[in-house]
Amino acid sequence: MLARTPRATEMDFASILKIPPKPAAIAEAERVWRASVAELEAAQAKHRELHRVYFNQVPGQPPKITAAEVDHAGAEIAPFQARETEAQQALEAQRAAFDEEVAALKxxxxxxxxxxxxxxxxxxxxxxxxxxxxxxxxxxxxxxxxxxxxxxxxxxxxxxxxxxxxxxxxxx
Structure with a gap:
């Protein structure tokens, strides 16, 4: 036998209308994402600095840095970009799951x-x-x-x- 569905006026809204707690996983994913952004920015800053040093070398002086070193620093950026993208996707997935919980309140x-x-x-x-x-x-x-x-x-x-x-x- 099916139970009678309560009418809207009979529902206990004080217990039904509760905001779901924000999962700690969102904060952790955001922390990981921020750390990956900081690492990426540090790698990019290093590459920019090496690029600046390379192009500011004075001809006729011994080179302080080679083009290969600048290119190597640039190539090192790719893994940091991949980690940042992965961390951002994980954060977005956590936020989307929480948004679905909130949408269930509709x-x-x-x-x-x-x-x-x-x-x-x-x-x-x-x-x-x-x-x-x-x-x-x-x-x-x-x-x-x-x-x-x-x-x-x-x-x-x-x-x-x-x-x-x-x-x-x-x-x-």
Missing amino acids: PKIEAYRAAIAAKIDELEDFITLGSTFYAASVEARVKLPSKMPSRCQSLLGPHGVGMLRKLLNAVD
């Missing part, structure tokens, strides 16, 4: 929205009773001992329950 948020809409409908019905009661008192020419029923009509207007409904419908 049906819960929609249920929450439906519950709010249902409560607004209930509130509107409840306030309509006060407005109808006040209209009956005016028709019967009876002065009520409270002004509250006379305010119900304005609560039904565009700046009361209508505004609540507009605010709810204005968000995705």
